[in-house]
Amino acid sequence: MPWTTHGDGRTVAPDAIVRPTERLSWPKTIGFGAQHVIAMFGATFLVPILTTFPPSTTLLFSGVGTLLFLLITRNRVPSYLGSSFAFLGPVGAAMAGPGIGSALFGIVATGFLLALVGLLVNAVGTGWIHVLMPPAVMGAIVALIGFNLAQAAWSNVVGGNRAEVSYDSVLLATVTVVAVCLIAAVFRGMVGRIAVLLGFVVGYVVALAMGLVDFSKVERAAWFGLPQFHAPSIDWAVLPMFLPVVFVLVAENVGHVRSVAHLVEDDSINELTGRTLFADGAATVLAGLGGGSATTTYGENIGVMTATRVFSTAAYWVAGIIAILLSMSPKFGQILYTIPWGVIGGVTLALYGIIGLIGVRMWIDNKVDFGQQKNLYPVAVALIVAMGMGTDVLVFGDVALGGIALGTAAALVLFHGMSALEKVRGPGRDEAAA
Template identity: 60%
Template sequence: MALWKLHGNGRTVEPGAVVRPDERLSWPATIAVGVQHVIAMFGATFLVPVLTGFPVSTTLLFSGVGTLLFLLITRNKLPSYLGSSFAFIAPVTAATATQGMGSALAGIVAVGVLLAAVGVIVQFAGLGWIDTLMPPVVAGAIVALIGFNLAPVAWQNFQVQPLVGTVTLVAVVLFAVLFRGFLGRISIVLGVVVGYVFAVIVQLSTGEQLIDFQAVSDAAWLGLPEFHIADFASPGTWSVIAMFLPVVLVLIAENVGHVRGVATMTDPSVNRSTGRALIADGAATTLAGTFGGSGTTTYGENIGVMAATRVYSTAAYWVAGTVAILLSLSPKVGAVFNTIPAGVLGGVTTALYGLIGIIGIKIWVDNRVDFSRPVNQYTAAVSLVIAIAGFTIVWGDFQLGAIVIGAAAALLIYHLGNAIARARKTGADDGGPIPAVGPLGGDPR
């Protein structure tokens, strides 16, 4: 109780004021806000395990545990919910198909450990080196390529039940366009609901088996989630781990953006928690991957809830994490989500995977990336084509997928291209040859 000061009368937020992280409303109001955070995160969090074949209940458990761990490591100063990260979908899907779930979990653990290590460095050295390594053109390319690499997966599900997929996709788009505020932010969830109901109607009217409810009927109301252990012993695990490493760059960008967003809306001193936020997300991801859960990240959906309610109290997130843990203890909840038809998944992921790609493009737009420069053109162009086409490199049992190749290409092209441009500029200034004009009219310098 002593962790938070009561804000005002505990019932309302004054015009122009916010409930700071170290404050809270009355406990009934705080619980209500916490439940709202659960609703906001739920759609995205359950979609990741549904799409990757991981147990839904296990993912819910570790999202709740991870959130509480995050609050502890950040010393209860940074409001955030840790839900399933979409950045893991592509490598998990590829790894599970080739090496099995154990190796995919090992990849998640490796990402968590590396992210925590980056957090330790940031805590002592600051963020400048990350900005140098991963400027906006590179960050945007890596985020975009992860989304676009998943396009074939969306099509595979869509074509199984094209009518259901179309209805789901149309519903997602309409909800996003027609509604503002909270309903607009959960358009993905609402689209899944519409698609699911439509599939039930089709099944009842035509007799076509789209959904099997037997597993829901057989599942217990209460029980422990299904655990799996990360497998580092399989021969192909290390090539899987290489496939996961670019995800670290995405998680860094997401966490840094989250901290900066909260700092802007509450107190600039929150930025000092950036290193701890990275450590906390790394620890939560490591824990989840070790025992069968999806990798985690700070959730933008919950920033939207905070912006709408003006309640940034960490108390609400303690409530949200606890509620998620309680939900995970019902196998019947997980069984319901496992009945979602392929057509619904195909429709919703057609929008979802595209949106991940658009987030990367938004990074370019927000930072006014200059695409008249050839080095920026090729950084983006080459990495995206590698991801969309699904390039792979194979050496015996070791395989590199399109995500790691595309991310490496973005980093190499940008940094080597700039180094060469600087060297040539120095040569031109000394009377040497003048660089040629780039393919779209830009000076490579």
């Protein structure tokens, strides 16, 4: 579906939204696409670094998966598919045991199951999802996805290792996040909308001036080269570790779609939930078949859209193409590796927090009443579980669950459990009077 040009393509009114089916001029669209690449970069590369997957292969399949997602959703749902943190536990366990082939098999199986869920939703609708995840629960899930990454953001700020604080990294993070905030506050229009990109540039320039950027690996790297591919090997024993991740992926995906629909005030986007789930699953299967990390719709990029109010899917085509091109050039890949952790940390401090606040905004706009115990306790427990665990995992036999999975489970089980008990109990005198 071709995009219509928003206004004159060059300017956007301060309170206007560039919708998914619109675009600005191509130079500006390329700029927004580059900002999305920067937003996804830290987390997308952090996952293969933690799991020892090949980073260039992960970058390739994140770009390919993004383009596939846009095709399947007919350019109506803006999203970047980056590396999923939900797979850290099972992939880490598989890599420590049988190896990358088994890990990739688990990724393929999980992606296939997610695609089946998407087909089911496409056939029967999303009504059961809305019942399963009312505004109190959905807001909690969206919020905890962002707040769960707080420890990851802080690890970036202090230099990648929370046990050894680098004060140069802290300084760079401070400079970057202050630059983002100042640019957003001082400038209106287009400059203010790309505050994240410009703040990143400021942080990187400061890092260059401080002599904290090492180009030695860039000089030795080749200009062109294919990523390293791996094939999955069938290992049914790993499936108990991987398949529970589907629950998290559904929550992330549905939360993403609802967030975008809410932000652009277009409920018709929610009708594409089946397509988005299928597309996410298909992209994960494709990544697993080639040796890349599993993909998921990225909250970091929702943060960028929330800050810029530019929801054009054209920018995501640019981001996906840039990711593919970068994956084909070891030299450009090494340039991305020169970005200091502190600069990434400054950006993720803002973006991860924005993700969390999107969930809070959903509560406010839907007038969720936290005076009701069934709303209060499930949300409170879910948020603390997610924030407290961070990227840690708990292993129950062969099943490894992280903070997003456990926080989501807490919100769902406690909310529906308390709702059922309230129905059995019946209304109290205060409730009856109300």
